[in-house]
Each structure stands twice: as C-alpha cells, then as structure tokens.
Amino acid sequence: MYRYILEPYTGSDSRHECPECHHRRRSFKRYIDTVTSEPLADHVGKCDRVDSCGYHFTPRDYFAKNTVGFRPQQIPVEKKFDTLPRKLIDDTTQVYQRNNFVQFLIKLFGAHTAISLADRYKIGTSRHWLGATIFWQIDVDDRVRTGKIMFIQCNGRTKSEGAV
Numbered sequence: 001m002y003r004y005i006l007e008p009y010t011g012s013d014s015r016h017e018c019p020e021c022h023h024r025r026r027s028f029k030r031y032i033d034t035v036t037s038e039p040l041a042d043h044v045g046k047c048d049r050v051d052s053c054g055y056h057f058t059p060r061d062y063f064a065k066n067t068v069g070f071r072p073q074q075i076p077v078e079k080k081f082d083t084l085p086r087k088l089i090d091d092t093t094q095v096y097q098r099n100n101f102v103q104f105l106i107k108l109f110g111a112h113t114a115i116s117l118a119d120r121y122k123i124g125t126s127r128h129w130l131g132a133t134i135f136w137q138i139d140v141d142d143r144v145r146t147g148k149i150m151f152i153q154c155n156g157r158t159k160s161e162g163a164v
Helices: 059-066 087-092 100-109 111-120
Strands: 004-006 028-033 045-047 123-125 133-138 144-150
Touching: 087 123, 087 133, 087 144, 100 111, 100 123, 100 133
Parallel strands: none
Antiparallel strands: 004 028, 028 045, 123 133, 133 144
C-alpha cells in the first residue's frame, strides 16, 4: 500500500479547482497521506480533464522540489489469509482403505512404504467422491492453507488421463 494516494470520490467536496486550468467544475483530485488522511499540498494532485488540461503533480515531484533525498515509502501491509484447522488433516489421513491413490501406491511399493509416504506428504481421503484423494497444501509455517481434491482411479490415472 502506498503512503500517498489520490483522494477517493466521496462527493463534490472531494473534488477541487484545478491549479492549472481553474475549471469551474471541480475536476481536481488531491493526493492524501494514508497515515494522516490529510492532503499533501493544495497543488499536488491530478486533473480529471486529461484531454484538455492533463495537470498531474505527483508526491514524488513535490518532494523532489521540497526535500533533498526523499524516496516515497510503501507502508508494509500484513497479509491476512484463512487457514484450516489441523484436525482436518488428522481426520482424512486415517482411512486409506477408501483412497484409490493410496491403494495404487500400496500395489506399487507395498503397504509399509505407501502408508509412510502418505503420512509424510499428508495425503488424505475425501468424501467428495468415493475413493477421492486430498492433497493438502501446507505452508512453511506449518499452516494448512487449502487442499486439492482429485479423483484418481485404482490404476493411478486421473479421470481425464487416457480419455479419447
């Protein structure tokens, strides 16, 4: 998120007379400081009359003329996202006898290796389709972000593979 943004439209009071074209219709948006919610300066902004006026005085221009060595800063924004309860993984990784993919792995590598791999990669069984598999997506902080449900046939192929 930027420190200075053009003032959002909240009615005619949020538009001002352009310092360049002085158009009688309020057509000028000022840059505001997102921290203080105050305008930067009366002449720092952009005229909406792009074709006939085109005035645009940016915060960068303002600080270049008024401050030595200024660089506009971005305010760090904490990204928030939803996570799923860890219990979902525990509930879905205990019913491998109904999971076509895990059963396919058992045929290929044997029960011990297949179950070990399924536990290691948190491969779950979904009730969405009979025999479907959930591939859990877990971030580096060990938070469950989402899971991808896929139907894998007993031969290890997805439904669309090999279709003519």
